[in-house]
Amino acid sequence: MASNIGNRIRLSIFGESHGPAVGCVIDGLPAGEPLDWAEILAQMARRAPGRDKTSTPRRESDTPELLSGTLGSAEQGDLRTTGAPLAMLIRNQNTRSGDYEELSRLPRPGHADYPGFVRYQGYNDIRGGGHFSGRLTAPLVFAGAVCRQILRRRGVHVGGHILEIAGVSDRRFDPAAVTDGLLEGLSVRPFALLDPAVEVPMRERVETARMDCDSVGGIVEVAATGLPAGLGSPMFEGMENRLAALLFGVPAVKGVEFGEGFGFAGMRGSEANDPYAYDKNGRIVATSNHNGGLLGGITNGMPLILRAAVKPTSSIGREQDTVDLRAGANAKLTVHGRHDPCIVPRALPVIEAAVAFGLLDAMETERPGD
Amino acid sequence: MASNIGNRIRLSIFGESHGPAVGCVIDGLPAGEPLDWAEILAQMARRAPGRDKTSTPRRESDTPELLSGTLGSAEQGDLRTTGAPLAMLIRNQNTRSGDYEELSRLPRPGHADYPGFVRYQGYNDIRGGGHFSGRLTAPLVFAGAVCRQILRRRGVHVGGHILEIAGVSDRRFDPAAVTDGLLEGLSVRPFALLDPAVEVPMRERVETARMDCDSVGGIVEVAATGLPAGLGSPMFEGMENRLAALLFGVPAVKGVEFGEGFGFAGMRGSEANDPYAYDKNGRIVATSNHNGGLLGGITNGMPLILRAAVKPTSSIGREQDTVDLRAGANAKLTVHGRHDPCIVPRALPVIEAAVAFGLLDAMETERPGD
């Protein structure tokens, strides 16, 4: 297995970029949960290609279709989970294959083409990246959009922002002061930032890269509020382990950190430790949150804070060195077609979705205080 | 479950710092594998407390005891796995509990005390950190030492070095030029560095922190050579997912990155992509290795490169703010006892061990080209 994760809630993702459809099965969702269809579509629109500046309604053709696991209807607003596996598909459009002969011979640097060729002995579908395509993140966003709604009813809110693109940085979350409202506000934006002033320079860097037939990477920062203390288990079932296993499933993610993360390397214990105090409501809180809400893999009741590094889009218009698998000789490759010069804005809702799925799965698998 | 991980090889770790013993069961090891007991002890000595400067032979009392899963004997040099679960224990010494009354009331900032208290409703063993203690990494090092030997016979070598302590940095691996010999050489050192000249300044920073009743963090870098291309599966069973799920099981690890990791955020695609070429032996290689040997979660035959951030030791001698769980009031806490002012050198062999376990498990679970 591979495209399959989760404990009590099990997510199975299927599809290939140019095959008939992509989709997923979510097995183990709680029964009777109302689903807001418009919210699901809105999350999927955040990830959809070519949308981040516009408010164009999502093309009907890319709408998810429910196959099982719900009763009621989106139109009448009474859609609910049944508790049975929730299956969904999205038909692929425009899957005329064009000429993939070159691609089958010349693995693209930075893509999974060559490892995939070896792994599947050349039998995998390479059109558009096949099962390795970024399109496979659409079902993950769908699953996350379902989970977010259930989490919200339990008081848990997930949201994030673009922290860095091509060296231009937004400010970080104030980790001890993240609010439900801030996250909910961010989680509906197409280009979510804490400091709107950095949008223009970020976009400029992306545009410059595009003009250079090149691409740029970045970092996203995601937070969750409202998590109870005591969620997670020691060692390998900690929240960090579970979330990292999900996040590295998002294509182009090459680094994951919690709280100060790699920044801890330059800190002292006296700075890094988060002291406790009773707040005015008699609740135990930490007065700082360098640990991102997690100690020993278990939530401490503070906001969860994590960051994921997203590498520059591998598909670039420049000529690159590669090999010709058929000829057994070195070769040159120029990747054609239009590709995002920066995937970070579209990766953000995917990473939020992965976090939402992981949090709900953990809450269903083990209740704090169990 | 929690302290339990792996696919075809399943590792179950048990123990509490001040209970009778710590240990593990490794279920699913291949049968007939010779075990070099001295190598196992040497790896365990790298992790053992208070050893990093000395060549003192390991105290007998801390020697692992085999309970099952092997035939032959260490003495006669004919120890081999049987294929049955390999169980091992290490007796705890000096487990007189002393006065833990204070600790049970006053959760230590930066430790899992408070989340653990909530998670286990106060029933967990808090003496010495209980099951959250760093001592629980001893069985992981044991498991890794077993796996390293099997990997080596399959041509795979694992090693690492201290990349940073308290702002003092070693140089990074040259990711496309890491050799088996380099890794094997590093993997036996107590304070492994690529540039020996940084040892003195690193130690000075640690010593300064100790004098300040404080602690410092750092980063370790680990590599593996000899991995076949095509190992790993897409999405959630990629090598990045599996290794991250293991690495975040090591206490104090708060960030994990592969290849350039967070450095990708400032790179362009034309820099980040690793071009392919045929080498003089007609083998496909990448001419650079920014992706750390992994594309789409699957090995490409280049060295695996990863880094893990280690936070400063939470136990510091300074007075800290906390709460008194019994009194329901704010309180002051001073952690007594001797604690490592920097855990990074001892974390390195643990992280190498986690990588070795993850790689062997992946190789046993799915063979490239399957």
Added chain:
Amino acid sequence: MASNIGNRIRLSIFGESHGPAVGCVIDGLPAGEPLDWAEILAQMARRAPGRDKTSTPRRESDTPELLSGTLGSAEQGDLRTTGAPLAMLIRNQNTRSGDYEELSRLPRPGHADYPGFVRYQGYNDIRGGGHFSGRLTAPLVFAGAVCRQILRRRGVHVGGHILEIAGVSDRRFDPAAVTDGLLEGLSVRPFALLDPAVEVPMRERVETARMDCDSVGGIVEVAATGLPAGLGSPMFEGMENRLAALLFGVPAVKGVEFGEGFGFAGMRGSEANDPYAYDKNGRIVATSNHNGGLLGGITNGMPLILRAAVKPTSSIGREQDTVDLRAGANAKLTVHGRHDPCIVPRALPVIEAAVAFGLLDAMETERPGD
């Protein structure tokens, strides 16, 4: 999770009887395996309702649709697995819900209605049994039909027969003499028997029950040849454990036995033990096969033999006692509609499919001699 099983090959089944579709995702199939579409349809036809006497071609409307995981086409005969998750759906027809109000109040005796009501707090889809419907076995037959083809190319053959219906018995397999050809021959029949003479009396009993507005149960016997010795692992990953976990997923199965099974209770060790000998080809064989090809959960190279008990169809036309969940009072229920008076003939291909899936998963997860 629930409708989700397997180690290296993971099967996720979705759907509800009267929802939009039923289907499955099979994650982890080997890549490059040719698929014979006609064979898949033929297996599905064996399970389809109302077919067991006829050779009517399957209604187009019930044809599975491939969503991912294959390349090529059924028509051109070049359909192959890609190694990516293979997803399939079958649209439900005639799902006008009719009047399910009564059913939602009055749980049917012998069905999962009442446990399902409690389990899902009343939110599950009860129309036609919802996710508990026998229709959910269609995707399992599909998965089994895929696995059978791959197994056959590896020399493994799966087939079975109706051993008993309503007290009328076929003869048992001669366990040491089952041949590939016998199993392949049985595995395409709509009403598979070793002794054709028992078909008439079996059908008579079924017909009598139908006239009585009642139903009857039975037993199926399934075998597999060509399995290598050494497949399976001790204790909980033995072939018996894996297959039983699959077989009890088939609705109405209430008992599973291997080899002599419950018959061992009346045997002596000297009768039950299977002696070994070298055959004329120098291969080790057992000269009898009371253990059904399995010792300690591991194959010994003899044919695998198992039996599954199938309870009488729960839906019967007679008035039955039940409760009215809404009124909180005892009530009478008469189940309307046409129901199979005996599900055994249709259960046979489902049970064969579950066995085929379990065998291929085991062969992919652990190779004998690993």
Added chain:
Amino acid sequence: MASNIGNRIRLSIFGESHGPAVGCVIDGLPAGEPLDWAEILAQMARRAPGRDKTSTPRRESDTPELLSGTLGSAEQGDLRTTGAPLAMLIRNQNTRSGDYEELSRLPRPGHADYPGFVRYQGYNDIRGGGHFSGRLTAPLVFAGAVCRQILRRRGVHVGGHILEIAGVSDRRFDPAAVTDGLLEGLSVRPFALLDPAVEVPMRERVETARMDCDSVGGIVEVAATGLPAGLGSPMFEGMENRLAALLFGVPAVKGVEFGEGFGFAGMRGSEANDPYAYDKNGRIVATSNHNGGLLGGITNGMPLILRAAVKPTSSIGREQDTVDLRAGANAKLTVHGRHDPCIVPRALPVIEAAVAFGLLDAMETERPGD
């Protein structure tokens, strides 16, 4: 992995008959559960060899030793789980290996010797059956004894009896009338029967077989009361699937059935369905219990009823045909040593233990009504 099972509670069993020890790790037990040590020893004594007629206190040498996961002490009666993995070992005594040269050449019919030889390429420990030994059921009984106590505090009671030995039958449970008290009474007996009068003829048959250098098989029947309705999930996570996967992990178990099991084959639906009614307390009950408390794999609130077939002990004193693996020729084998001529009485507590573990794991994994 192999000797490893469970969802939220994960059981890992280790050991070899003549190695240093057998034992287990139970990861995921709820925290703060009091453990009655005497009850644990009593259950282990039921399984211990050579005890079924006597009340001799258990030999100290076979006492389990706790390694982790508890606080307090058995002596002071304040032993409790901590929530961390509970590890336990039992030292093996008298493990002088004697002459196993013959055994390594001549696989015993009916044992796992030959499949194990192939599976582990001859590297497995064959002394006393190694990891396949019945001695490995001791840790399972231990785990079950822990789980029973926790279950009892939740109102769930597990017990069973010998239903058949060598053709002599006890009466079956009255499935709708099993009481907590009946089960608790049975669960402490060394030779548990509903009808004490059958003990003598059963023992006579065993004695006769022993005199014949032969062995006999039998059937055990186990029940559980107090289970809430709604426990279990559809298809592959039903209680039948989970329990069968556990039960086939008990050596010599070759068949498992629930409710009427194979008896359903001769029943009609009108007999097999269990009607519902409100009892005098306004609770929904079934007025019969042919389905053994399970419909669609989910509990209906009635007693759980299951039966397991136990094959005759494979080790018999008679000469048997086998092969000489070294000489590559047919050979004769006479198994020496004292072996139980009937394993059924000792298998009963093991099977009860497996059921107890499975029930607690299910209750921790999914709460009814979740």
